[in-house]
Amino acid sequence: MIQFQNIYKSFGKLEVLKGVSAGVDGGGITAILGPNGSGKTTLIKMLLGMVYPDKGEIMFNGKPIKKEWQYKNDISYLPQIARFPENLTVTELINLIKDIRGGTPNEQRLIDLFDLDSHLGKKIKHLSGGTKQKVNIVLAMMYDNPVIVLDEPSTGLDPIALVRLKDLVLEERAKGKNILITTHIMSLVEDLSDEILFLLEGKVYFRGTIPELKDFAGEDNLEKSIAHLLEHKHAENIKV
Ligand SMILES: Nc1ncnc2c1ncn2[C@@H]1O[C@H](COP(=O)(O)OP(=O)(O)OP(=O)(O)O)[C@@H](O)[C@H]1O
Ligand SMILES: [Mg+2]
Incomplete structure (x- = not known):
């Protein structure tokens, strides 16, 4: 459904992506993982x-996305x-987005899920950080789309909201959707990801399941496995 083909991107002298391919x-x-600044958001923004x-191509349903916009629906x-x-x-704000996007969103179940009812009449500028993030999630998830891209969805969420978010994502997975997620929260990776795409130094440094990652790193714990990757202990073993 989505193919990143040999993607290169630099900002000035900073080479962020140096030949990333992944489907x-x-x-x-x-789960797209990697340290701060490894290009996760850049890769996601390219899909959108x-x-x-600078070089390379992104395909959506077998067609290059260049100059296309319909696929974003x-x-x-x-x-x-x-x-x-x-x-x-x-x-x-919700009504504004509904007016722009059209379609048939279902925001109420998300408003209920994140207990947002008492905040609906408040101005965005008066919301707490976590509540603002819940609104962000409602706006993103109120449409029933086959692809979901979540860039750091857990930012600022309290533990209850985090559990609700996990349940929501798993519910969407059960519908057979393709979901891309970036996060630095290892429990989220552990509970959600079928596959890990680990970006380091502009390349796909590791791609595989959590058990494969643990195997690869020779660790029994995900956090330690990732620390292992970051220590470049397997530089000779790049797996794509
Ligand atoms: N528009 C831009 N102009 C200049 N530099 C940019 C721009 N966008 C991103 N960068 C740089 O590219 C690098 C990758 O940024 P990106 O946001 O993709 O990282 P990330 O992996 O999402 O990091 P984080 O974990 O902090 O979210 C960073 O060094 C960032 O400063
Ligand atoms: Mg980012």
């Missing part, structure tokens, strides 16, 4: 057409940093 298909959750690759996207019009109330 996502057949449903399930792929918000950043252009099939993607639910949660940005890492969402900028909303701060003076609107939550309800006004």
